[in-house]
Amino acid sequence: MTSSSCLKNFDWISNYGPSFVVPASNCDVLYEPSDFFKELNTIYANAKKRIYISSLYFGTDPYEYEMIDSIRTAAKDPSVRLVVLLDYLRGLRIDNQKEKTTSKSMFLPLLEEFSSQVDFYLFHTPLLHGFLRKIVPMRYNESWGVQHMKIYMADDTLIISGANLNKSYFDNRQDRYLKLQDSPDLCQFFIDIIETVAKQSFKVEVNQPEPIFLGKNHPYEGDNNQYRLDVENDLTSLMKTYQIRFPKPQSLSDDQALIVPLIQMGMFNINHDRDFNIYLYSHLPIESKLYLATSYFNMTQEYAKELIDNKRKDTTISLLTASPQANGFYGSRGMSQYVPIGYSENEREFIEKAENKCANDGQIQMFEYYRSQWTYHAKGLWLYEKGKEYPVLTCIGSPNFGARSIQRDLEAQLAILTNNESLRMKLHRERQRLFQYGTSVTGETFKQSSRIAPLWGPLFMKIFRNFF
Numbered sequence: 001m002t003s004s005s006c007l008k009n010f011d012w013i014s015n016y017g018p019s020f021v022v023p024a025s026n027c028d029v030l031y032e033p034s035d036f037f038k039e040l041n042t043i044y045a046n047a048k049k050r051i052y053i054s055s056l057y058f059g060t061d062p063y064e065y066e067m068i069d070s071i072r073t074a075a076k077d078p079s080v081r082l083v084v085l086l087d088y089l090r091g092l093r094i095d096n097q098k099e100k101t102t103s104k105s106m107f108l109p110l111l112e113e114f115s116s117q118v119d120f121y122l123f124h125t126p127l128l129h130g131f132l133r134k135i136v137p138m139r140y141n142e143s144w145g146v147q148h149m150k151i152y153m154a155d156d157t158l159i160i161s162g163a164n165l166n167k168s169y170f171d172n173r174q175d176r177y178l179k180l181q182d183s184p185d186l187c188q189f190f191i192d193i194i195e196t197v198a199k200q201s202f203k204v205e206v207n208q209p210e211p212i213f214l215g216k217n218h219p220y221e222g223d224n225n226q227y228r229l230d231v232e233n234d235l236t237s238l239m240k241t242y243q244i245r246f247p248k249p250q251s252l253s254d255d256q257a258l259i260v261p262l263i264q265m266g267m268f269n270i271n272h273d274r275d276f277n278i279y280l281y282s283h284l285p286i287e288s289k290l291y292l293a294t295s296y297f298n299m300t301q302e303y304a305k306e307l308i309d310n311k312r313k314d315t316t317i318s319l320l321t322a323s324p325q326a327n328g329f330y331g332s333r334g335m336s337q338y339v340p341i342g343y344s345e346n347e348r349e350f351i352e353k354a355e356n357k358c359a360n361d362g363q364i365q366m367f368e369y370y371r372s373q374w375t376y377h378a379k380g381l382w383l384y385e386k387g388k389e390y391p392v393l394t395c396i397g398s399p400n401f402g403a404r405s406i407q408r409d410l411e412a413q414l415a416i417l418t419n420n421e422s423l424r425m426k427l428h429r430e431r432q433r434l435f436q437y438g439t440s441v442t443g444e445t446f447k448q449s450s451r452i453a454p455l456w457g458p459l460f461m462k463i464f465r466n467f468f
Contacts (some may be wrong), residue, residue, distance in 0.1 A: 006392060006419040007252040009285065009385075013393075013415050014248035016276040017239070017260040020186045021249050024257045024420035029430050030177035036163060037170035039179060041067060043154035047074040050081045052187075054151040054194050054412075057090040059166030060101040067165065068106060074154075075114045082110065082117060085194050087147040088124035088202055088211070093138055104204055104211075112206050121198040122211050123147035126228050127267055127408060129220035143467040145267065145408035150398045151194065156184040160414055162295070162379050162398050174369070175377045176293075176430065178396050178414070180259075189242055189261060190412070196238055197410065200231045232268040239263065239270070257418035264399055264411040273399055273413060274302075274406050280383075281306035287386040289316045291431055295377040297321040297343050298402030298468055299350055308353050308364065316363060320438050321347065322376035323368035339468055345453050346465075348446040355443050367438030380413065382431045390424035391431065393417050403466040 030036050044051055044067065051071060058064060074080045084107060091103040104122075111118045125145035128136065136144070152159040163175035180186060200219075202211035213219075217227040252258055264273035281303065284290060297319075299307070307317055327340040347366060354364040369376040379400050382391040397413020399405040418424060445451055 006417065007249065007258065010393060010417050011248055012279065012283075013258070013260050013276065013417060016272045016279075016415070017262055018189060018242035018246035019248055020183070020189070020246055020259045020261075021252065021256050022180065022183055022186070022259060024255055024418050024423040026181045026183060027257055027416070027418075027423050027426075028179045028181070029426040030159075030179060031430060031433055033163070033170050033173060033175070036159070036161065036175070036177045037063065037067075039159060039177075040152055040165075041070040043152075043157050043159070045070040045073045047080055047154040048077065049079065049155050050083070050153070050191075052083045052085075052151065052153040052191055052194055053165070054085045054147070054149045054190070056087050056146055056148055056150075056164050057093075057166070058084075058086060058103040058106050059164070060095040060099070060103075060106055061167035063167045063170045064106060064165060068110065072110060072113070075110065075117055078117065080117060082114070082119070083191075083194065083198070084118075084120045085147060085149075085198055085201070086122055087142070088122035089128075089138075089142045090146055091122050093142075107204070108206070111204065115206055119198070120204040121201040122204065123197055123201040123410065124219050125267070125408070126219040126224050129224050133220050143464075145404075146410070147197070148398050148405070148409035149193075149412040151190050151412060153187050153190065156187050157181050158183055158187050158190065160397055160412075162377055162396075168375065169377070172373055173375045173377050174371070174434070176380055176396050176434075178416075185246065186259060186261070192238055192242075193235075193263065193412070196234050197231070200227070200234070228268055231265075232270065235263070235265065235268055235270055239272075252417070252419070254419050254421075257416055257420060257423060260415045260417075262395070262397070262399075262413050262415055264406060264409075266407040271406070273411060276415065277401070278302060278306060282310060284312070284315045284383075285385050287314045289318070289384040291318045291320070291382040291384075291391075291435070292401065293320045293381070293434060294379045294400045294402070295322050296327075296400050296402060296468060297346050297350070298400070298404065298465065299346070300401070300403050300406060303401060304350060304353065308350075308357050311357070311363070313363065316365075318365045318367065318435070320367045320369055320378075320435055323370040323439070326369050326371065326374060326376040341453055342464070342468060344446075344451065347441065348443070348451075348453070351441065351443050351446075366441045367435060368441050369434070369437050370439055371437045378434055382427060390421070390428040392419065392424065394427050402468070404468055407466060
């Protein structure tokens with residue numbers, strides 16, 4: 001397949017975001033959590049202009065203190081700016097009970113030392129407001145929605161991932177990580193996304209005990225509907241501007257990659273990622289192979305409809321998710337300990353539907369990731385065209401293909417289209433490395449005594465499905 005036909009077959013992806021064409025050699029796949037940690041420290045310590053961090057939260061272990069030191073190294077240059085966007089509810093939650101440390105407390109020393117260079121923001125979901133906000137306990141309140149974009153930038157280098165900045169994600173919690181160098185336009189797009197969300201968020205100030213809201217309409221004390229409309233208008237306007245500036249390319253050579261950011265913020269009626277996925281699933285190329293990965297298996301009905309009900313017989317779909325033991329909630333406290341049971345129930349329901357439709361003939365396969373002493377957090381997709389050894393398209397970022405990602409959280413990922421042999425080989429290797437730890441799961445799996453869900457299992461997920 002030539003690059004021109006590659007673009008012709010998939011030019012529709014430019015309908016869902018601005019189109020950035022970059023040299024394929026600028027894209028590098030990282031494979032291990034340790035690589036992710038090393039690269040972040042390197043790009044932060046060597047930043048000359050700016051550092052942008054968008055994540056759910058920032059951990060409080062020695063790994064994270066080392067990262068703060070890397071950022072401090074760059075910040076000693078007064079021309080370097082640091083912008084941090086985290087989630088309000090998760091960012092203020094105490095991680096270390098003994099030392100009372102939080103994501104906020106980790107960045108306060110930098111804020112105090114380099115106050116004129118540092119801007120630290122916390123996004124608060126508008127879905128939790130009024131009386132409900134007062135009664136839902138800490139930790140559980142995060143179920144209503146969080147800032148979930150994982151974008152890490154230094155100067156014109158960007159690392160996109162599904163990983164948070166926490167010890168386990170640097171050690172033995174498997175995710176995906178893509179590094180893009182010399183990508184000023186793509187970086188500026190995400191800077192503008194982060195800044196747009198930040199101006200409707202809370203700002204942490206050195207001499208203020210509580211974060212200060214910056215917008216006009218407060219997300220949980222003011223006109224909630226107007227707040228959501230304000231953010232929607234700001235983001236929609238920004239996206240339109242970028243799609244005009246970076247339209248569908250006319251050509252794509254073998255040494256290039258087309259990158260389209262997919263933004264998903266359902267609470268603000270921004271549904272580019274959802275719409276992209278629905279279109280892709282319903283227009284899979286003839287005899288293609290689609291590989292999907294998600295850490296938390298909670299497929300929406302509209303996704304399941306395209307993947308199962310409307311699926312053509314000539315296509316093959318393979319899904320990888322966490323085994324109960326590799327689920328991040330495994331062994332946790334309180335209600336969270338039941339979450340792996342809920343995800344397992346979702347799997348069972350999906351597999352039953354798939355086997356009823358496809359007669360268990362291998363058209364749709366499910367695998368569970370298990371690696372001793374590791375947890376699993378990778379998500380995204382790889383699409384292989386007929387007879388091709390390497391994928392032509394991948395998606396990588398924070399969304400999990402579930403109801404929560406679509407409706408409750410702020411999400412971002414990249415759709416990457418390329419005919420470059422070297423980059424496609426790297427993406428293929430990445431997919432292989434993940435799926436090598438996958439064990440096949442069928443309807444028979446859930447008849448085993450260890451996998452039979454409690455009687456309340458199906459009811460639990462029916463009630464709370466949209467929160468996980």
